[in-house]
Amino acid sequence: MLRYEGKIRIPSGCAISGIMNKKGQPFPGDDIIKSIALMHDRSNGLGGGFAAYGIYPEYKDLYAIHMFYDHEGAKADVEMFLNQHFKIELSERIPTRKVSSIKNPPIIWRYFAFPRGDKLAEAGLDESEYVVRCVMRINSDFEGAFVVSSGKNMGAFKAVGYPEDVGDFYMLDTYRAYIWTAHGRFPTNTPGWWGGAHPFTLLDWSVVHNGEISSYDANRRWLEMFGYKCTLQTDTEAITYMFDLLIRRHRLPLEIALTAMAAPLWDEIERMEPEQQELMISIRAVYGSALINGPFSIILGCKNGIIALNDRIKLRPLTAATKGDFVFIASEESAIRTVCPRPDAVWTPMGGEPVIALLEGVEDI
Amino acid sequence: MSFSLLTPEFIVERNDERCIRCQVCVRQCANLVHMYDQEEDRIVADDSKCVNCHRCVALCPTRALTIRRNPLEFKENANWTTSAIREIYKQAETGGILLTGMGNDRPYPVYWDHMLLNASQVTNPSIDPLREPMELKTMLGRKPEVLNVEDGKVKEKLPPQLKLEIPVMFSAMSFGSISFNTCQALAMAASEAGVMYNTGEGGLHKDLRKYGKNTIVQVASGRFGVDVDYLQAGAAIEIKIGQGAKPGIGGHLPGEKVMAEISQTRMIPIGSDAISPAPHHDIYSIEDLRQLIYSLKEATDYQKPVSVKIAAVHNVAAICSGIARAGADIIAIDGFRGGTGAAPLRIRDNVGIPIEFALAAVDTRLREEGIRNQVSLVCAGGIRNSADIIKAIALGADAVYIGQAALIAIGCHMCQKCYTGKCNWGIATQDPNLVKRLNPEIAARRLINLLHAWTHEMKEMLGGMGINAIESLKGNRLMLRGIGLTSRELDILGIKAAGE
Incomplete structure (x- = not known):
């Protein structure tokens, strides 16, 4: 019998794309669908997905918890857990439209909720850590349930299928977001599980990723020391937790966190000024297990912007462009030009060189 | 005790046609295995002193020497192996703890040889260290x-x-x-x-x-x-x-x-x-x-x-x-x-x-x-x-x-x-x-x-x-x-x- 993701590690290739309005002006999902659809041949119909920021302005202070359930029993169990830990303002089916190529959907649900004050106080954790632990708990302990996303004013929409069909299925043309990221998946060995599609998210971090990291087990075993449970056995999950650990929990400045993941070569470090050199040596010594090795290009989304990063020897494609208030990032330049034929600037970032696009007026991620 | 039950572990074979009597082996062996007999003009070996370190073999200019395990065998016995018997002879003769050097040579499993390494194919490119940086620091x-x-x-x-x-x-x-x-x-x-x-x-x-x-x-x-x-x-x-x-x-x-x-x-x-x-x-x-x-x-x-x-x-x-x-x-x-x-x-x-x-x-x-x-x-x-x-x-x-x-x-x-x-x-x-x-x-x-x-x-x-x-x-x-x-x-x- 074929085993689902989480029971077995499945490598995959992919297409990624991201569009952001730096002024925070929301725009519908048509462009991102058009962009990712152009790279149709980079995926094989076994996974597609989107992350969208700014889509729930009426509930912007509540955690928007998107869920997949395999059966009603899982839903009942998780709802009992959620009710114990959160105050739920709204619980509803995520609207979808019939698309012939999208088959066997799970129960797709969303909740707008905030942590129960008494439970939070009892746990002695800050609010985000509390939510992270609840998400980990559901993903590891509740059979047939999977948290698709758990951030505020954002959501992930994913499925087994080609990404353009997934966008249609979730009616993303009816949502308006100031950041959209998208993913088309080409897994090499999978029965196709909805939870295994990208983006992978935690709080308001979302990651779409193209690549297969060869450092996976080194990264995973390091992350597990900090209480993360890599239940899906996917690279993307590990990378998402890595951002959460380095930036939220270790409070590393963004550039330092990115340096840890795609560190400069020792040869380059030897040529640096002493102060810079000390910093780089320290990063490589302390965060050696956070170095992501092997081919990857990723787009990290969060409420304040998007960041794109390539592995340090550029083994996967990644192109960026700007036009007015818009920033575009995609696996291929054509995927940008199909929605923005004449960008102001187009460039191909070097290996390990991040593209950081933040909302105007925002200092840090 | 004058009489030892220990037979030589190794035997020294000398190809007499190749031997030029240079006596390198005699001078090189700290265990005093080789001796030159002037009267007979030939070199003889006391096998019992040989530890099979190959010093004489490596230095012999005419490649005249070979060391072999002594083919002499005890009656086959899966429990009382040659080493088990010899160790008892040694201890019976000396009354001492058996000493040895270097690491454990017993046939326990070597687990390194039961582990195989991965390599990339298609989904993830292998990296050529002659072309790309490869860091071992x-x-x-x-x-x-x-x-x-x-x-x-x-x-x-x-x-x-x-x-x-x-x-x-x-x-x-x-x-x-x-x-x-x-x-x-x-x-x-x-x-x-x-x-x-x-x-x-x-x-x-x-x-x-x-x-x-x-x-x-x-x-x-x-x-x-x-x-x-x-x-x-x-x-x-x-x-x-x-x-x-x-x-x-x-x-x-x-x-x-x-x-x-x-x-x-x-x-x-x-x-x-x-x-x-x-x-x-x-x-x-x-x-x-x-x-x-x-x-x-x-x-x-x-x-x-x-x-x-x-x-x-x-x-x-x-x-x-x-x-x-x-x-x-x-x-x-x-x-x-x-x-x-x-x-x-x-x-x-x-x-x-x-x-x-x-x-x-x-x-x-x-x-x-x-x-x-x-x-x-x-x-x-x-x-x-x-x-x-x-x-x-x-x-x-x-x-x-x-x-x-x-x-x-x-x-x-x-x-x-x-x-x-x-x-x-x-x-x-x-x-x-x-x-x-x-x-x-x-x-x-x-x-x-x-x-x-x-x-x-x-x-x-x-x-x-x-x-x-x-x-x-x-x-x-x-x-x-x-x-x-x-x-x-x-x-x-x-x-x-x-x-x-």
Whole structure:
């Protein structure tokens, strides 16, 4: 019998794309669908997905918890857990439209909720850590349930299928977001599980990723020391937790966190000024297990912007462009030009060189 | 007793047509196997003294010599094997403990040979180390869990680290167990290759102090040669608790080997026996170890990492957790195949556990406790080649120690008679006539060549796995698959079976 993701590690290739309005002006999902659809041949119909920021302005202070359930029993169990830990303002089916190529959907649900004050106080954790632990708990302990996303004013929409069909299925043309990221998946060995599609998210971090990291087990075993449970056995999950650990929990400045993941070569470090050199040596010594090795290009989304990063020897494609208030990032330049034929600037970032696009007026991620 | 029941273990075959009576063999054999009979003008051999070290064979200009195992056989018996019978004869004749040298040679499973490495195909490109950077640089020492950075600067300096160009160091071998020339060759090679060698517990000879940057100075139970200058002379300090070849056992350098240079280096009188007690007599518990670790750190101003070396024994994971919490910066674990200059045979062959299991168990335990960052792990004991190193790192080691492999590189033929002091290769001896046979420059060059070759091989294997920095291999057990192992063994190693 074929085993689902989480029971077995499945490598995959992919297409990624991201569009952001730096002024925070929301725009519908048509462009991102058009962009990712152009790279149709980079995926094989076994996974597609989107992350969208700014889509729930009426509930912007509540955690928007998107869920997949395999059966009603899982839903009942998780709802009992959620009710114990959160105050739920709204619980509803995520609207979808019939698309012939999208088959066997799970129960797709969303909740707008905030942590129960008494439970939070009892746990002695800050609010985000509390939510992270609840998400980990559901993903590891509740059979047939999977948290698709758990951030505020954002959501992930994913499925087994080609990404353009997934966008249609979730009616993303009816949502308006100031950041959209998208993913088309080409897994090499999978029965196709909805939870295994990208983006992978935690709080308001979302990651779409193209690549297969060869450092996976080194990264995973390091992350597990900090209480993360890599239940899906996917690279993307590990990378998402890595951002959460380095930036939220270790409070590393963004550039330092990115340096840890795609560190400069020792040869380059030897040529640096002493102060810079000390910093780089320290990063490589302390965060050696956070170095992501092997081919990857990723787009990290969060409420304040998007960041794109390539592995340090550029083994996967990644192109960026700007036009007015818009920033575009995609696996291929054509995927940008199909929605923005004449960008102001187009460039191909070097290996390990991040593209950081933040909302105007925002200092840090 | 005049009559021995022991028959020769080896026989020396001489092709008389080739022999030119040059008598090189006669002069080279410290065991006095060969004798020239002037009257008959021929060379005869006393087979019973031969240890099969190949010195005469290698130096014979006409290739006239071969050493064979004596084909003489006892009646076949699966229980009373040849060695079991011979060992009893020896003990019945001498009344003594059986001694041996080098590592455990019993046919226990070698788990390195039951693990296979991964390589990239299609979904992930392999990397060609001739075209792309491939990094093996390794830093050993305590790492903080979090790096505090403020305004682009490091807020707290890193604890002291050992920087290695490749994750390989030369194991502890004392001046006394090995010759000065061997010590010098190891020091020179470590210095040129950007790695470390280890003094063992024999102190540090004054002429070798200039290699301090590449020296780990050892503090063992005998405290030989230890003073504050010694502690400050090296790049790191290692507290030796135990050794893989003889866990729970001390050491004994016989007085006849303690000549002027050794006496000076070890700081003991000429001709006195140098006895290392089994335990440190100031360490009877983990809290005592902590005191010694911090005494050494105080003495060196917290400028040098402190390593603790232990033998791989049953409860190694819990012990290592304690050592990490006691403040050690590096833990060296020596498996039951680790070498030695002298060990009781029964101890060497029956005490301790394989390094592969010990390493996997320790790495797993330290991760479960969330303290793996606090300490670097060095794996020792029977590492034979670059693939063993790659597998050790994938299991969770930061670096390895090599001892026997290094000695083989400079001429050791594994005759396992180090304890006799008659090493014909000038390695495990203090006899000046034998010592001078080992040219330190040539030996250092052979060691550097070995490290150079292994460096290339390690880069090829890493590149094949799609990894270009050694830290991405550390603890990356998905790169390993087991073959011919039980599921229990796979569980302990934390790896999957081939095909999974």
